[in-house]
Amino acid sequence: MAFEGLAERLQGTLNKIRGKGKVSEADVKEMMREVRLALLEADVNFKVVKEFIAKVKERAIGQEVLQSLTPGQQVIKVVNEELTALMGGEQSKIAVSTKPPTVVMMVGLQGAGKTTTTGKLANYLRKKQNRQPLMVAADIYRPAAIKQLETLGKQLDMPVFSMGDKVSPVEIAKNAMDKAKEDHHDYVLIDTAGRLHVDEDLMKELEEIKELTKPDEILLVVDAMTGQDAVNVAESFNERLGITGVVLTKLDGDTRGGAALSVKAVTDTPIKFAGMGEKVDALEPFHPERMASRILGMGDVLTLIEKAQSSVDEEKAKELERKMRTNDLTFDDFLEQLNQVKSMGPLDELLNMMPGAGKMKGLKNVQVDDKQLGHIEAIVQSMTKAEKQDPSLLNASRRRRIAKGSGTSVQEVNRLIKQFGEMKKMMKQMSGMQKGKGKKKKGGFNLPFM
Amino acid sequence: MSFFKKLKEKITHQTDSVTEKFKDGLTKTRDSFVGKVNDLVKNYRKVDEEFFEELEDILISADVGVHTVMELIDELKDEARTRNISDAVDIQPVISEKLAELLQKSEEETKLNMQEDGLTVILFVGVNGVGKTTTIGKMAHKFKEDGKNVLLAAGDTFRAGAIEQLEVWGERVGVDVIKQHAGSDPAAVMFDAIQSAKSRNADILLCDTAGRLQNKVNLMKELEKVKKVITREIPDAPHEVLLVLDATTGQNAMSQAKTFGQATDVSGIVLTKLDGTAKGGIVLAIRHELDIPVKYVGLGEGMDDLQEFQADQYVHGLFADVLEKAEEAAGE
Numbered sequence: 001m002a003f004e005g006l007a008e009r010l011q012g013t014l015n016k017i018r019g020k021g022k023v024s025e026a027d028v029k030e031m032m033r034e035v036r037l038a039l040l041e042a043d044v045n046f047k048v049v050k051e052f053i054a055k056v057k058e059r060a061i062g063q064e065v066l067q068s069l070t071p072g073q074q075v076i077k078v079v080n081e082e083l084t085a086l087m088g089g090e091q092s093k094i095a096v097s098t099k100p101p102t103v104v105m106m107v108g109l110q111g112a113g114k115t116t117t118t119g120k121l122a123n124y125l126r127k128k129q130n131r132q133p134l135m136v137a138a139d140i141y142r143p144a145a146i147k148q149l150e151t152l153g154k155q156l157d158m159p160v161f162s163m164g165d166k167v168s169p170v171e172i173a174k175n176a177m178d179k180a181k182e183d184h185h186d187y188v189l190i191d192t193a194g195r196l197h198v199d200e201d202l203m204k205e206l207e208e209i210k211e212l213t214k215p216d217e218i219l220l221v222v223d224a225m226t227g228q229d230a231v232n233v234a235e236s237f238n239e240r241l242g243i244t245g246v247v248l249t250k251l252d253g254d255t256r257g258g259a260a261l262s263v264k265a266v267t268d269t270p271i272k273f274a275g276m277g278e279k280v281d282a283l284e285p286f287h288p289e290r291m292a293s294r295i296l297g298m299g300d301v302l303t304l305i306e307k308a309q310s311s312v313d314e315e316k317a318k319e320l321e322r323k324m325r326t327n328d329l330t331f332d333d334f335l336e337q338l339n340q341v342k343s344m345g346p347l348d349e350l351l352n353m354m355p356g357a358g359k360m361k362g363l364k365n366v367q368v369d370d371k372q373l374g375h376i377e378a379i380v381q382s383m384t385k386a387e388k389q390d391p392s393l394l395n396a397s398r399r400r401r402i403a404k405g406s407g408t409s410v411q412e413v414n415r416l417i418k419q420f421g422e423m424k425k426m427m428k429q430m431s432g433m434q435k436g437k438g439k440k441k442k443g444g445f446n447l448p449f450m
Numbered sequence: 451m452s453f454f455k456k457l458k459e460k461i462t463h464q465t466d467s468v469t470e471k472f473k474d475g476l477t478k479t480r481d482s483f484v485g486k487v488n489d490l491v492k493n494y495r496k497v498d499e500e501f502f503e504e505l506e507d508i509l510i511s512a513d514v515g516v517h518t519v520m521e522l523i524d525e526l527k528d529e530a531r532t533r534n535i536s537d538a539v540d541i542q543p544v545i546s547e548k549l550a551e552l553l554q555k556s557e558e559e560t561k562l563n564m565q566e567d568g569l570t571v572i573l574f575v576g577v578n579g580v581g582k583t584t585t586i587g588k589m590a591h592k593f594k595e596d597g598k599n600v601l602l603a604a605g606d607t608f609r610a611g612a613i614e615q616l617e618v619w620g621e622r623v624g625v626d627v628i629k630q631h632a633g634s635d636p637a638a639v640m641f642d643a644i645q646s647a648k649s650r651n652a653d654i655l656l657c658d659t660a661g662r663l664q665n666k667v668n669l670m671k672e673l674e675k676v677k678k679v680i681t682r683e684i685p686d687a688p689h690e691v692l693l694v695l696d697a698t699t700g701q702n703a704m705s706q707a708k709t710f711g712q713a714t715d716v717s718g719i720v721l722t723k724l725d726g727t728a729k730g731g732i733v734l735a736i737r738h739e740l741d742i743p744v745k746y747v748g749l750g751e752g753m754d755d756l757q758e759f760q761a762d763q764y765v766h767g768l769f770a771d772v773l774e775k776a777e778e779a780a781g782e
Contacts, residue, residue, distance in 0.1 A: 040510055050507075110579070111580055115611075143587075145615075149610075149611075150611075223696070225696075227703075230698075230700075233698075254665040
């Protein structure tokens with residue numbers, strides 16, 4: 001990760017005030033400086049930062065420290081609460097018109113990802129809401145933009161309305177509306193040309209399309225990596241068109257995405273979706289409360305917990321826990337666990353969501369290769385039933401056979417067996433600790449200072 | 451004002467059209483950034499702690515980046531102390547000077563490494579949507595105008611419509627595009643392209659690649675492979691690896707430059723969409739923290755709005771107004 005999170009930033013200050021009953025003004029001032037820098041490094045607009053800091057300062061000074069929290073935790077709690085409030089609490093949904101079709105206009109700068117997002121949104125509407133959207137190729141300026149949408153349409157097996165690049169976008173929009181009504185589409189998604197927000201002619205064109213199609217939703221597509229200028233972009237599009245929502249793209253990168261906060265602050269419209277990858281199904285509803293902790297660099301803990309909860313089978317987890325305690329973990333269980341982790345999504349994504357992952361030395365530069373999981377799987381599957389149950393059976397000749405059978409090397413097999421042994425040992429220790437504490441913590445993740 | 455005089459002299463031997471392009475393209479940056487500095491000087495008169503805080507905000511708002519700004523401010527404070535400057539008006543040239551220093555580390559390296567005879571291969575890399583294909587189109591146009599024999603390689607086999615986009619540019623400019631079907635191995639496309647370039651005696655081969663976020667390990671590995679294939683065919687190629695950056699990008703540009711740099715030995719940066727943003731301060735941060743030279747800047751949407759980056763021109767473009775005022779004052 002490129003920047004240290006707020007958690008690490010605050011460490012120094014926090015060490016000093018640990019154990020104090022009250023947070024003094026000087027302490028808060030020092031911490032606020034760190035908060036300010038963290039937000040600025042995350043590309044939150046400096047004006048937004050200023051207002052935000054003033055607000056937090058007011059709330060944080062002189063507060064009694066709650067018994068359950070250290071002063072540092074207290075400040076982070078306030079920062080996180082205020083940030084979440086600023087991001088807008090609730091998740092919001094895409095508009096549905098009472099008189100179909102619902103018209104959605106996609107607008108934004110060049111390269112923000114409008115065309116890709118149009119395809120993803122169409123897919124989302126069909127898959128999650130059982131709709132029949134019509135995509136409209138109204139970007140006649142960028143070379144092959146129409147072709148791009150058409151290709152996406154073919155991939156998705158969904159209709160795309162286009163009239164080539166010789167007809168004006170306004171005309172295309174008009175005809176598309178007729179076509180949508182004729183074919184009973186319930187959504188019309190208009191992909192417009194990317195433009196600089198200072199481009200007068202193209203802005204006028206957007207206004208005309210808006211006038212004509214009366215869209216229920218005008219979504220501003222914003223690149224999550226945008227810097228300080230995000231504010232100006234959002235402001236000018238909002239002034240001219242009155243946007244109703246935002247789609248944040250390329251959020252699967254390693255940007256903190258402070259632009260989200262800036263855009264939200266100046267437009268006061270909700271961020272509705274987030275683009276999370278290059279595939280057509282990589283569009284997710286936006287969770288404002290989670291974005292707050294990402295900007296602060298606290299890891300997307302909530303998402304991780306939720307993912308773990310939804311994909312780990314309760315029953316199996318219980319059984320595994322019993323086995324861990326009694327220490328008769330087998331390779332079968334190991335494989336089972338591996339598959340559960342795998343079903344949560346790409347490993348490096350999971351790692352990024354973990355708070356403090358950037359702080360752990362070993363994890364900082366870890367590059368998780370999902371293919372390696374495949375190797376491990378192959379090795380385990382090449383074992384006989386007896387071997388899976390009892391690793392001590394694995395002598396040199398068996399190991400050679402397994403390496404051959406799984407298409408790996410003896411070294412890899414050895415490494416896995418060794419790791420498995422270590423894991424067993426570790427689990428024994430862990431289960432011992434848990435017994436000592438009495439209760440197992442929910443989720444099992446320890447937040448820094450929380 | 452000797453600094454401005456020197457700057458003026460440096461650029462006078464260059465054509466007016468280039469100077470104008472920079473001046474026009476940087477209008478937004480100049481208005482917002484330099485305008486703000488001017489207002490600051492007017493409002494404060496005295497150089498004090500508050501003055502510097504305000505200046506800090508202005509620099510940060512231009513995406514210069516927190517680290518670079520902090521260092522710059524510290525240097526300015528030192529400078530003000532040693533030169534005994536207390537009037538805000540007097541510190542203004544020092545600010546310009548410092549910024550210019552950051553940009554003008556060395557002059558030669560902004561030139562592209564072109565082969566005198568034989569093929570020059572330029573590889574373009576970057577995240578999604580920064581304008582790689584468009585930049586290639588514009589650059590092809592430029593080289594074609596110079597009478598070079600240019601060939602394009604459609605290495606973005608992933609994004610829908612990317613190959614077609616490059617083909618449209620090829621037609622516009624009048625150069626051939628070497629391509630395979632969508633979804634094919636980009637390294638194979640490069641291999642083909644190099645063979646064709648050799649047999650056609652092309653002067654320049656411009657290689658497009660698919661946009662990728664720098665934290666996708668496998669995609670970065672694919673890029674390494676693409677580069678390796680090129681090097682295998684021509685040992686000293688690619689002669690340039692240009693990282694295309696969107697000027698509206700914030701601090702993530704640093705991470706992009708670092709990671710792409712590690713994967714492909716980026717030799718220079720093309721900063722696009724500079725005309726649309728009031729910022730572009732990220733140029734300073736990159737120069738300061740990473741030392742990868744900016745070689746080209748996109749100053750508009752027209753075919754010939756891609757310009758060789760010239761630090762002097764850039765600084766002149768930024769401070770054109772201040773400069774004119776200084777001249778007036780000198781003339782009086």
